[in-house]
Amino acid sequence: MRAFIGIDIGEKAIEQIVRFQETLKNYTVKGRWTYKDNFHITLKFLGEIELEDISKIEETVKVAVKGISPFYIRLSEVGFFRGDKEMRVLWVGTEENEFLNKLHYKIDNELYKIGFAKDERKFTSHITIARDIRLSIDIEEVNNLFEKQEKEAILVDTIFLYESVIQENRRKYIPIFSVPLK
Template sequence: MRAFIGIGMQTEIIEKIYEFQSMLREYTVEGKWTNKENFHITLKFLGEIQPEIVPQIEEAVKKATKGIKPFYLRFSEVGFFKGNKNIRVLWLGTEESKPLNVLHANIEDELYKIGFPKEERKFTSHITIARDIKLKIGIEEANKLFSQIEKKDIPVKEISLYESAVIEGKRKYIPVFTVPLK
């Protein structure tokens, strides 16, 4: 199964992100929008894994979360990862967070111990809202639109292993297990 470890979003947060996504659609030439039920923050992409390794991953995640209490993230800005001729990924970023950085580093370390390579790119906490997108406006204007949305802090109370599956032609992220922060 194709899998990743991530932070899910509560309904209230999902609705705010979707509100912004809907506003931005008016300023878009083309692109693929993330389904609102798939909004999340990826902590570690695992790729294709065998189901038999899930218990080891769960144990590693439990070790990685030990001593990390629930915390909140704040939205920062609209950002993007470049593609060849367009924006490959359009995202909403979160402010720098020490608990998130510690959690991410712990997950990298614990999963490395069971055979997953460490990510070489710098961790950028973000929620993907669109892919392969061409906007009629610049990122500065997108950020001005984003500033019009009432923002709620994102509670981080648990992390999950998600399976990324295509069901009835749509990408779905299905929680496999969830580990609460205590």
């Protein structure tokens, strides 16, 4: 199964991002918008895993989150990962947060101990809102629009293992297990 470790962002943040997507649709030449039920922050992409590895991954995540209490993060800006001609991924990032960075670091390190490769790229906390998109405005104007949006604090209190599947011609992320922060 294709899987990743992630954070649910909560209903208020989801609704805020949906409203922002609706605003951006007025400036869209082409692209695919992320469905609201797929909004999340990926802490660690695992790739293909075996069913029998799930309990070992769960125990490893429990070790990684020890000593990390629930905390809040805030949405900050819009950014993108480049593609050939379009923005391959358009995302909403979060403010720099030492607790979130520590959480990513500990999960990455603990999973490395059981055979997962360490992340090679710097961790960029983000929520994907569109793919393969071309806009009629530049990223600076996108951020000017985003600055006008309300930005609620997001409580990070649970870590999930999600399975990524295609159902009814659409990608869906299904929670497999959750580990609460204490």
